[in-house]
Amino acid sequence: MSGNVGMEQLIPIVNKLQDCFASLGIPISLDLPQIAVVGSQSAGKSSVLENFVGRDFLPRGSGIVTRRPLVLQLINSPTEYAEFLHQKGKRISDFNLVRKEIEDETDRVTGANKGISNIPINLRVYSPNVLNLTLIDLPGMTKVPVGDQPADIEMQIRAMLLEFIAKESCLILAVSPANADLANSDALKIAKEVDPQGLRTIGVVTKLDLMDQGTDARDILENKLLPLRRGYIGVVNRSQRDIEGRKDIRAALAGERKFFLSHPSYRHMADRMGTPYLQKVLNQQLTNHIRETLPNLRNRLQSQLLAMEKDVEEYKNFRPDDPARKTKAMMQMIQQFCRHQ
Template identity: 50%
Template sequence: MEKLIATINKLQDVFDKIGDRSDVIELPEIVVVGSQSAGKSSVMEGIVGKDFLPRGTGVVTRQPLLIRLIRTPLNDPNRKKGLENIDWATFQHTGDKVFTNFQEVRKEIQDETDRGSGKNKGISEKKISLNIYSDKVVNLSLTDLPGITKNPVGDQPKDIEAQIKKMIKTYIENPKSLILAVTPANTDFATSESLSLAREFDPSGERTICVLTKLDIMDRGTNATAVLTGSLIPVKLGIIGVVNRSQADIDATEPKSIQECIADEENYLKKNYPNLADENGIPYLAKTLSEVSMLALF
């Protein structure tokens, strides 16, 4: 099965290069959907285990970002000289250039976004394709889309919300795509933009996974047990709660590493959701997404 995923990654590279999104061959795709402040970036970085996504105010992801995680054991013969013991990344648009510094990966995403979408915070349908090779990831392909925003800022077009939703719909209307609906635990689920869009195109919830972010900042005296056990949100592929890295963790003089935050998340889940701890958290989410994407091939 691992080899099958690797073959599909190569096929996706070919289709991206020739610009073919036809239905001749439909490959399963996990589409990440959420509002601007839902915590999508923290979830993605947690899954990858790296700080690599641009951050800031307003709509930061302004083009579809296809991230392929390719598990590459340290003894893998595909590791080239100089890459025997480290993780690396490549972009489709930079050819054979290899990135070993993930701060440079972040800068390249930002630079390519500015080239494709301009610097005025507008969006573009042009996809950025990024491959990440590591012995610590699961084989997985994720497409991160711009976060849904209500109010345009700066030079953004007045219909920025409609533009973003239109882009999201072109991805999730494909019946073979999987929807990763990212929703904060401290908001009203009835008004969740990601769940609303998921319900529109997947009313039975057969291909939707809900990620419940920010579990640790729910109102005092409340918890997410009813949601995490599936009592409130009808999705068939699961509801997984995570604890996001806080902005204070990121901005600290000595920022907390993603690995430290995942350890904190594990402790939080064991303390507050002891009966559900093993089926929540970033590591469980990554494992579940990999398994679900493989099953979707058949």
């Protein structure tokens, strides 16, 4: 790969490709280099993502709340607003409206019966609090169907998670709560199925502040108990009370930092813990990961392009009135992408 793509350009390039697939209304078929977030329903996945942004914008409630993959593209910017790919150009600065749109858009595709769909919602959040980072939030693993949910919802979610994380190009952000036995963590179990060596899994341990008195997660955080090559990072999410009182993000981060600095079991590694450190590590790991996978991705894109050109030719014969504009646009983008490498 020639050196004309700067490191800071790598995440935006993949964002463009993700948008491309989403605007075609297809599941992300190419194994794009990306980070998928997995965890059980109550692991605190949403809180980790919201803490990055410093806003509450993800649906909450009982039952499965994330029912479609959410491709969350965080973009560092002096002003703060959000924009959905399916409402391009519409800047939303009230994050309650972001949550409502995620719910509505989910229902539009899955229906209100709480079913799931693998067609992603693409959301960009521009903010001074974030580093460039793209994460795919996947449905939380569950055991029990709620209300009208299909009886095999657990298997459906498993299948969707595996569809993403089985791909070698996918880094897995496995979120586990510290106040449950980590050896039984749903996230670490499913990650181990597809990544038995723990090479592409990044561990996040939440709820450290809720552990029983006298217990700690030091062995896990020091990567001794269930080792991963990329290790574990502990975070302390805002409490429900903080969220309701809209605790200032700086105050919340200061509280998290104080927790690690003053805790006898974590003091010695306080600089490798917490939300800002996690964001920094993920930004670096995703950037390096994209850099390593790009040459291979370019080859796959080129062969997909040839196949698509053939399809478009055939498609034109069937529908002379429809120039398959979307596909054409995507092909042009892929060609541009291949040329820039």
